[in-house]
Amino acid sequence: MLKMISNTTSRPQARIKLIFLATACLILSACSTTPTSTLQPVASHAYAPFAYKQAELDKLVQWDVEGKLAVFANDKNNSGLLTWRQRAGYFDLLISGPLGSGQLHIEGTPGVAIATSSKGQVEAESIELLFLQEFGWVFPMQELRYWARGIPHPASKATLSYNETGEAASIHQAGWQVTYHSYNKVTGLPMPKKIEIIGPDVRLVLVLKSWFNLYPFPRLNPSFKPQ
DSSP states (O other): OOOOOOOOHHHHHHHEEEEEOOOHHHHEEEEEEEEOOOOOOOOOOGGHHEEEEEEHHOOEEEEEEEEEEEETTTTTEEEEEEEEEETTTEEEEEESTTTSSSSEEEEETTTEEEEETTTTEEEEEEEHHHHHHSHHHHHHHHHHHHHTTTTTTTOOEEEEETTTTTSSSEEETTEEEEEEEEEEEEEEEEEEEEEEEETTTEEEEEEEEEEEEEOOOOOTTTTTTOO
């Protein structure tokens, strides 16, 4: 369900709700001692490096990343800057340019997403529903939390291909085709840099230039040898 937030009293209430839900997500994440997803068994010797990196990347509950976003939808091509802050189930996106003039600020937790722009504020039950109602296409935020780390979402089946160094080269999942064109080394860990995502009625290209505030920090053993 999508609704406009037009009066000045409802905005603080929506913000308080987001803060409460974000705090709950962080507490639950900190208290959890089990992984948030189940890794698929390694099929062969060639894929062992990916499974090893996936196990570490799957543990990440927090990061900040800055870069660019290009959107190809509704016979229009737009691009702009992207700042993404993730804290467990809470996300905060600042998009400058591609979805209209000025800035689009979106934040949310499971069950609520709030978008603020020069046109006002809109609230929906999810960012996917919000984008569908406002722009006519879906922004796959739930899957993107995993794809941005170079791993598939654990809740649905995925078909992967790999590059020569053991990172994901592509992921096909939930009707979306994700292609990894390049990676960046973040303190020795390969993190996706350029990602192309093709889905129903939209093509997205993300260039994730700067990763920081990763937690818990992935600790890969440089002497690891696939068995």
